[in-house]
Amino acid sequence: MKLAALADAEPRVFWLDDKSAPEPAPALLGRAEADLAVVGGGYTGLWTALRAKERYPSLDVVLLESDTCGSAASGRNGGFCDASLTHGFANGQARWPAEMDDLERLGLENLDAIGATVTRLGIDCDWQRTGELTVATAPHHLDELAAEAEERSGVRLLDQDAARAEVNSPTYLGALHDPGRTALVEPARLAWGLRQACLDLGVRIHENSQVNRMHTRSLATATGSVRAEHIALATNAFPSLLRRLRKYTVPVYDLVLVTEPLSAAQLSSIGWRHRQGIGDASNLFHYYRLTRDNRILWGGYLPLYHYASRIDPAFEQRDSIHKLLARHFFTTFPQLEGLHFTHRWGGVIDTSTRFCAFFGTAHAGRVGYALGYTGLGVAATRFGADVMLDLLYGEDTERTRLRMVRERPHRFPPEPFRAAGIHLTRWSMSQADAHAGHRNLWLRTLDRMGLGFDF
Template sequence: MSSRASTRTSGQAAGQASAPTEQPRHPALADAAPSVFWLDRPDRPAPRPPLDRSVDTDLLVVGGGYSGLWTALLAKETDPSRDVLVLEAGSVGWAASGRNGGFCAASLTHGEANGRARWPQEMDALRRLGRENLDGIEATVQRYGIECDFRRSGALTVATEPHQVEWLADEPGEFLDRDAVRAQLDSPTYVAGVWDRDETAMVDPARLAWGLARAAESLGVRIVEGTRATGLRRHGAGVEVSASTGHVVRADRVALGTNAFPSLLRRVRLHTVPVYDYVLMTEPLSDAQLASLGWASRAGVGDMTNQFHYYRLTDDNRILWGGYDAIYHYGRRLAPSLDQRPETFDRLAGHFFETFPQLEGLRFTHRWGGAIDTCTRFCAFYGEALDGRVAYALGYTGLGVGATRFGAQVMLDLLDARSTERTRLQMVREMPMPFPPEPLAWAGIELTRWSLARADERQGRRNLWLRALDAAGLGFDS
């Protein structure tokens, strides 16, 4: 759930998930609440009522996370007369949008190397559009007074093994040797790093979602919660979407922002898999503990291993620490019980104190997980259905804090039949290779997870399976 999350994938068959009654064993986790820190706030918004009647609208947006909220807000900013309704199954921002690491990156391609390997002729445009997108997010936050601790503090990418140093050449920013990187953030595990000072912002992800919802409503967008979209079909010149409340919404156009959840369009369901990512949050650091780190830049951090960690400071000087394990459950399974995985939390806690031994004795206050949608190209893909009446953007692979705004613009371009620089991009016009059905999907993901772990143990040397994926353009790397 970071901005770099989870091109490394992991497998777990049905029935292997941790029992909800199990508890982490690491002593630093003794008092950690099994809840999402960002969402566990007394000032969280009151629930909005569900859909209580059948309605008509110009634009129906399915999903109340970043993808749907940006679509609704931008639609009203572009055309204030357009009637816009957002249908959310839970509450605004409760899923990936409210439980991620809060890395808001300019990249639209999941990093320079991934984009250059796939669309080298478009990378100049994609970099520019990505920077413009991040600038647009910052401008929106300022324009609507969204208090989400938006800080353009940049990103620090660190090598923790000597063989990873050469990989840093693919990362944008200033190269830092061992002493220089430890001057930025002091860990005995660091051997080098790259600091990109301007192309990543840190945000409070839940408050960003709540603020986008308030901004959209201030322009006249209607948002209903507790209402799941259950079906989609043509209806005259438009589309009819059935809802879990027994009512229907008749819309001229529909934008689908369901991401990790099964799409209303069956034809795209094999193009993504849900992968569970896990996170810990510490108690606030004391002044002395913070000084021992030297983290003056407050940049977000990620390491270069295939099974990587991501971490950042919050506004009250806690450390969010996530990543490493990313778990795929057989059959694309999604369930609230999967949000907790004690063995992963224990592993993460151990890795935390290996990285920052000077913080021994610090406690964790929260532990949680959640599903992100990943695809075989590791960045979002886009499309339309029902003769342009429906548009979708899926497969953000942990990059959705920033890239969903660009995806919303693409969906609106498609729905309005506008030919724009965005819609003319090969990156936008191409579909990724779908995942195979079960049991092949689970077997392939599990083999990939094992191979990536082996590569980390063997100085990055990739086995025959990973090299075959590279040759096929699937590029499983971090």
């Protein structure tokens, strides 16, 4: 039985289940002062602290993390480091068509800079510029991918035979191959490498130090406080210390599986010689990739929102969804029947109505924020960190002149309308997948209003 493959899957995050994890930094005790205080030790916070020291070496920087650095989304995602700053070309083209050439270029420059940082600092995170395949698993996907290929440069449309020559699945009807805009990375190790780089540059990191109060120039935890000239908020999916920002994002849980390592024969049966990241072209899509030791990470498809934007570690496990993911895995790769999963987990994503990050300041420019990455933030967080620093330190840059940076998304409605709208949108997207991509009245209305919900 296929579901026997899940029998021994541990409810742990594969990337965090790693002996190289650093020992936690000491919690904040007593009073401290800094030029810049960063709240949050995920990618956004770590890049902000690192870039602050690289751009303004004399700054005294402190970073406060409620758990350990990289323990949330930054250490448990799929490890797709995509150049897009706009959650894909189509989303950016629909919202900022006049800026797309610049946004695409800036995204590639940002991805190049991440790779250069990984190399320069010697971060052991299996960074590979593999590119990505977007696979068609339904006939209407072929038309959608063909239309995207006509608008974008540097991509190639593959027919069914060519797609299956890359990765052998009976579900593939074709694919869009983007060879240069995606790298794969071990996400927790990237976070830990950035953490060590911050420490090496003199950033003071305090873990297990949840900030529970913020004033214009001060932050307070249960055991200490920091007074700072500037504050950068990098809490993303977790409730913002600026309460008004809580209306602009919702937390959505994404669930993931990882298999045991494939044997040489099993790997040969699916090909995958170029080790690209893969996502299918459905609205409710799967994403998957190979790990360093030839496991397959398999996630996505059915995101979960909990009423009133609740966040709870208990939501990271859902037997019914993990079983559904396992069934879909063996539909995609029936030749791997008998393979077992070793890890199953989930994580929370900060989703905005424009599907990508937004930025700003508060308290007379002393507090900056970047959030709303909607599941495509592994690379974009570095860009977000630079935007925050531009805004906090009054830098007039190409970044700050972008409409994409200057504009905010629409707010989510209050409950119960929020939950009802999210669930209706997810149902409608599922119906579109089942009916040749036809978008019903609800989705078309969201499109016209510039609203939406992306999974």
